[in-house]
Amino acid sequence: MTDEPLDVARLQRRLAEFAAARDWRQYHTPKNLVSALSVEASELVEIFQWLTPEQSSRVMADPDTAHQVTDEVADVLAYLLQLCEVLDIDPLAALAAKIDRNERRFPRA
Structure with a gap:
């Protein structure tokens, strides 16, 4: 860690x-990264699957569950960032552009 x-x-x-360093880049094709991203997102969903809305709002109060949620969020983000690198997408620019489009598409009430 730095x-x-x-x-x-x-x-x-x-x-x-x-x-x-682990010679894994050969496996980091867009298809494989999207598949891994989907798996990790599903693992995050699994934590919340049977919780009530109220329970889901308190999920970070339990240290064990909070650790699981944090790890799965990190896994999802890691695969998303790797996918963006492989496809040469600037994730922050992509998000900013999407927010701009949504603001035009869904104007304030």
């Missing part, structure tokens, strides 16, 4: 270096 400030590009580099 003491450098976190940013998307730095995290993407760390993920790429991690994969390269």
Whole structure:
């Protein structure tokens, strides 16, 4: 772990270096990354699957469950960032553009 400030590009580099050091980059095709992203998102859904809305709002109050949620969120983000790197998508620019489109599409009431 490093003491450098976190940013998307730095995290993407760390993920790429991690994969390269283990010779995993050969497996990081868009298809495989999207599949892995879907699996990890499903694991996050599984935590919440049978909770009531009220229980789901309190999920972070239990340390064990909070740890599971945090780990799955990290896994989803890791695969999403890796996918963006492979496809040369700037995730922050993509999100900003999507918010702009949604603001035009769904104007304030």
